[in-house]
C-alpha cells in the first residue's frame with residue numbers, strides 16, 4: 335500500500351520537528367508526515383546519554399525562533415533540550431504525524447508525475463510513500479556507529495571500553511580511574527561530569543583544542559525576560575548572541591593572533607600557577623579552523639584545579655591489560671577508557687536518490703544555498719552552521735521551504751530544480767578542518783565557488799537571502815506538470831537536471 339502526503343520529512347530530531355512546525359503553521363491544509371528511523375523524538379538529544387551531555391551553544395540560538403527558551407540556564411543539559419523538542423512536538427500535535435521505526439532507504443523522482451516515491455524499511459518490510467516535496471532532516475552522522483580509530487592491543491585491556499555514542503545505562507564509574515581519549519566537545523563535557531564521582535579522570539589528547547569558559551546562565555537574558563516577557567526578550571537575546579558569536583568568529587578569521595592571545599589569557603586565569611598551558615591548551619591551528627569548545631562556568635578547568643581531572647598530551651602506543659602505554663613511554667592505568675573520538679559523518683541519512691531513473695551520485699551534485707541539490711527537484715535538506723547554532727539555519731531552511739511552496743502555489747508550478755552553472759567551480763561543502771569532516775567530506779555534495787552555491791556561514795546574510803531574497807533567482811527553475819517540454823503551452827524553463835536542455839517558449 336502506498337500512502338501519499340504533500341510534504342514528507344525524514345527525521346524527528348531538532349530540525350524535523352522544527353520543519354513540521356513551520357509547514358503546519360504556514361499550510362494548515364497541506365498533509366505531511368515525518369518518517370523517523372528510531373522509536374523516539376529528539377535525534378541527537380535522545381541518542382547521546384553520556385554523563386553531563388549538554389549543548390555547547392546557547393539555547394537562545396539553539397532553540398527555535400518560534401518557541402522562546404525560558405529556562406535560566408542558557409547552556410542547557412541534554413535532557414532539558416530533549417524535553418524542549420518533545421514539548422514542541424506535543425503542543426502542536428506534530429507527534430501524531432511521526433511514523434517511528436521507518437528508516438528511509440531510497441527516493442525516486444518522476445518528472446512525469448512530479449512526485450517522489452520514497453521507500454522505508456519498517457519491521458523488516460518495505461513501506462512505500464509518495465510525496466510532492468521531500469525534506470531531509472536526517473542530521474549529519476551515522477547513528478549506528480561512532481568513530482573509533484584503530485588502537486593496538488584493545489583486546490588485551492581488562493577494563494571497560496566505552497564510546498559516548500553507546501553509553502551503557504548501568505556504567506558505574508564511581509571511585510574508578512577513567513581515561514577519556516579526545517579533546518573535542520564530548521571529551522571536555524565528560525571529563526568534569528565524570529570527575530564528580532570517579533577516583534581520577536584523565537583527558538588524553540593527541541593535540542590541544544581551543545576551549546573557552548562561558549557563564550552557563552545569561553544574566554542579560556534572564557533580566558530581559560523579567561522586564562519584557564519571554565517572547566520579546568528571546569528575540570533580543572537571540573540577536574545579541576548572534577552578534578557576539580559572529581564577532582568572535584570574524585575576529586578569529588581576521589585577527590587570529592589577537593584571538594589566540596585572548597583565549598590564552600582566559601585559559602591561564604582558569605588554571606593553577608605554573609600549569610603547562612603551552613603543552614595542553616595551545617592548539618597548532620588558528621581559532622575557528624575547528625569548532626571552538628565552550629565550557630560552562632569553566633567546569634573543566636575547575637576539575638583540573640581541584641585535582642580531580644588532569645590532561646595528558648601524548649599519542650597512544652597501545653592498550654595494555656591495565657590501561658594505555660603512550661608513545662612517550664608513559665603509562666596510564668585505567669578501569670574505564672572512553673573513546674570520545676567522534677562521529678562518522680553520513681550524508682542525507684544514507685538515502686539513495688534517483689531522478690527519472692538515473693542514480694544521483696551526491697559528490698557530483700552541488701548544493702544550492704546549502705539546502706537543495708543541483709538537478710534534484712522538490713528536494714531540500716537541513717545542515718546547520720558549523721560556526722553558530724544549528725537551529726538558526728534549520729529555521730531559515732524551513733522558512734525558505736514555506737516561501738518556495740507559496741511561490742509554486744501562486745504560479746501553479748509542480749516542480750522546482752536548482753540548475754547547475756558550469757562556470758561555478760566545485761568546493762568542499764564544509765570548509766572545516768576537523769578530522770571527522772575531512773574523513774567523510776568526499777561523499778557529500780559539493781559547494782560552489784560563488785553564490786548561490788557557496789555554503790554561507792553567516793546567519794545575518796542568510797536572513798536577508800533566505801527570508802527576504804527573491805525566490806525566482808534564475809538559478810532555480812519552475813515547471814508545470816501539464817506543460818511538458820515540447821508542449822505548445824509550455825512557458826518556463828525546465829529541469830530536472832544537469833545535461834537537460836534549457837527550453838523557453
Ligand SMILES: Cc1cc2nc3c(=O)[nH]c(=O)nc-3n(C[C@H](O)[C@H](O)[C@H](O)COP(=O)(O)OP(=O)(O)OC[C@H]3O[C@@H](n4cnc5c(N)ncnc54)[C@H](O)[C@@H]3O)c2cc1C
Pocket residue numbers: 344345346347348349350369370371372375376377378379382388389390391396436437438439471472473474475477520682683684685716718722723724725
Ligand atoms: C553530542 C552532540 C552535541 C551537540 N551540541 C550542539 C550544540 O551545542 N549546538 C549546535 O548547534 N549543534 C550541536 N550539535 C549538532 C546537533 O546534531 C544539532 O544541534 C541538531 O541536534 C541536529 O538536529 P537534526 O534534527 O538536524 O539532526 P539529528 O539530531 O541528528 O536528528 C536526525 C534524525 O533523523 C533520523 N534519521 C536519520 N537518517 C534517517 C533515515 N534514513 N530514515 C529515517 N530517519 C532518519 C535520526 O534517527 C534522527 O532522529 C551536537 C551534536 C552532538 C552529537
